[in-house]
């Protein structure tokens with residue numbers, strides 16, 4: 739697939755071009771589109787999405803993160819993806835991440851228009867509105883994987899550690915506090931200690947997953963039936979790696 743992705747940005751030899759074309763053809767001809775936005779030129783169809791298992795979808799997200807890190811993302815044709823998804827969407831995944839400008843799910847997992855729902859809130863906290871959004875994404879619209887992910891050096895986590903109080907942010911940061919008390923850490927417990935901040939962020943993801951299962955019998959039931967994979971992740975702002983932690 740790498741050869742396909744090289745096109746059309748890099749000139750390739752005719753032999754390589756032939757191999758790329760063959761690879762693309764064999765994928766479509768056997769009717770398996772096991773990669774989200776495999777060719778970047780159309781949104782997922784219902785048939786393509788329904789054919790994938792939750793585990794296969796997660797594997798594709800891992801591959802997408804590898805492409806992002808390697809600087810070789812799929813050459814997305816957003817206009818075609820827009821056109822082919824306008825009449826209906828069949829996303830495979832729903833993300834819940836932080837609003838941090840450095841952690842955009844579509845880019846770090848290399849997904850296209852129509853591939854995934856993307857819910858974002860500071861500190862990737864879980865509340866009823868977000869849980870309701872994810873219930874829609876999975877139970878109504880058919881997404882089969884939820885990735886709840888935090889990231890390193892998260893400002894919301896630092897704010898919660900520092901007991902920041904400011905307008906509506908105070909109530910939001912209160913949702914992070916349970917992760918602080920649930921984090922076992924032997925070093926300096928300060929917002930200036932990056933390792934501690936990241937340890938709390940990691941706990942916050944696990945607390946969020948528990949929270950979601952408790953708040954939503956609908957999602958918990960889908961997970962029990964193995965129709966839904968609920969996974970946590972930690973995105974490293976420096977390396978670009980998403981580590982899956984549950």
Ligand SMILES: [Zn+2]
Nearest residue numbers: 836838892893
């Ligand atoms: Zn953040």
